[in-house]
Amino acid sequence: MAEHPAYPVGLRLAGRRVVVLGGGQVAQRRLPALIAAGADIHLVSPQATPSVEAMADAGEIAWTRRPYEDGDLADAWYALIATSDQGANTAASAEAERHRVWCVRSDDADAATAWTPATGHSEGVTVAVLTTDARGRDPRHTAAIRDAVVEGLRDGTLVAPHHRTRTPGVALVGGGPGDPDLITVRGRRLLAEADVVIADRLGPRDLLAELPPHVEVIDAAKIPYGRYMAQEAINNALIEHAKQGKSVVRLKGGDPFVFGRGMEEAQALAEEGIACTVVPGISSSISVPGAAGIPVTHRGVAHEFTVVSGHVAPDDERSLVDWPSLARLTGTLVILMGVDKIGRIAETLVAHGKPADTPVALVQEGTTAAQRRVDATLATVAETVREQDVKPPAVIVVGEVVNVGVQSSPKTSE
Numbered sequence: 001m002a003e004h005p006a007y008p009v010g011l012r013l014a015g016r017r018v019v020v021l022g023g024g025q026v027a028q029r030r031l032p033a034l035i036a037a038g039a040d041i042h043l044v045s046p047q048a049t050p051s052v053e054a055m056a057d058a059g060e061i062a063w064t065r066r067p068y069e070d071g072d073l074a075d076a077w078y079a080l081i082a083t084s085d086q087g088a089n090t091a092a093s094a095e096a097e098r099h100r101v102w103c104v105r106s107d108d109a110d111a112a113t114a115w116t117p118a119t120g121h122s123e124g125v126t127v128a129v130l131t132t133d134a135r136g137r138d139p140r141h142t143a144a145i146r147d148a149v150v151e152g153l154r155d156g157t158l159v160a161p162h163h164r165t166r167t168p169g170v171a172l173v174g175g176g177p178g179d180p181d182l183i184t185v186r187g188r189r190l191l192a193e194a195d196v197v198i199a200d201r202l203g204p205r206d207l208l209a210e211l212p213p214h215v216e217v218i219d220a221a222k223i224p225y226g227r228y229m230a231q232e233a234i235n236n237a238l239i240e241h242a243k244q245g246k247s248v249v250r251l252k253g254g255d256p257f258v259f260g261r262g263m264e265e266a267q268a269l270a271e272e273g274i275a276c277t278v279v280p281g282i283s284s285s286i287s288v289p290g291a292a293g294i295p296v297t298h299r300g301v302a303h304e305f306t307v308v309s310g311h312v313a314p315d316d317e318r319s320l321v322d323w324p325s326l327a328r329l330t331g332t333l334v335i336l337m338g339v340d341k342i343g344r345i346a347e348t349l350v351a352h353g354k355p356a357d358t359p360v361a362l363v364q365e366g367t368t369a370a371q372r373r374v375d376a377t378l379a380t381v382a383e384t385v386r387e388q389d390v391k392p393p394a395v396i397v398v399g400e401v402v403n404v405g406v407q408s409s410p411k412t413s414e
């Protein structure tokens, strides 16, 4: 038997009797997949690990608390033999052979009539890896191949386009703050499957270089918008490409719903009856301070953090931010799009009671190679921004958390 390769097959075990002998570590590892397959599982074992016991308590498996006895494998479709008693394992194997029950042996792959592959899952596909023959068995190698394939599918480095079940319509993908490693696994996979990508200036632009040549990459800032507003022109571009049956990814910086106008795009697509998938992203509001060594909350320092847009000055009638209330908060204030207006913002916060020596940090181009942090206080921030030539994009953090953090966190200015 050892000369021949195993024949790979997927067993459909739902409602079918599966017998597991031995309730130790092997059973603990294998049972979840058998439960997921819907098998009618009967465990025979005097003892079981706490996890296996919990599966029995939850009614996921039936447990007979005694050692193996001849006849236990009657009516089984499949058996997992994994007791610590080799004599019992051999006897059970012989019974399996008599009853023609496929059986896995944890202690002797050669004596088994079935092998368990190293398995992993990725978006509707099970990857199962088997060695060709018993002599070449190398479980670590098969597990490594499984991991490489599953990881590759998840992060998009292994491209296997869907032909029958491609994600239709538009995916609004949050690309994270800029570092290409900080996009989600789902976002990266959708990007790898796209026909058209409409990208913002912010976000992981390095990922665009990895896209195959047939993918059309459109810079959202360069879409001609004639009599339309820029956002309307972007919505129209999304709609147009989706209506051509293309798989469209709208790649946005951070999270699509944090000052990202993601819902406006989702609404425009809904009005046209175009399917829209939203993939959350890591928002710069938390990750950029974090990348510069600033936690937005810290025990005993800040029990809240508030994220606000600073794109209009506090005295601008279009502002929806209640700056006087924010001045009274004791927690952390995180300001996005605030570099140009930080002078007016700082004055307003101080005028409404925030101490002028409250620490402020500006983190420019966070998580990218160009990241830099500039520190100031509310009293000095306007001048510091000018002197240090701080430019957008930057996240501004106001509060005592600025002075928390590890000693080695980068600082370019006091």
Ligand SMILES: C[S@@+](CC[C@H](N)C(=O)[O-])C[C@H]1O[C@@H](n2cnc3c(N)ncnc32)[C@H](O)[C@@H]1O
Pocket: 177, 178, 202, 203, 253, 254, 255, 256, 257, 258, 259, 260, 282, 283, 284, 285, 288, 335, 336, 337, 338, 363, 364, 365, 366, 367, 368, 392, 393, 394, 395, 396
């Ligand atoms: C239009 S908002 C989009 C925010 C995004 N949706 C998010 O969740 O991070 C753009 C602002 O986010 C901030 N920002 C985004 N990425 C940044 C980065 N890598 N470094 C510093 N600030 C960033 C800046 O304040 C920038 O002006």
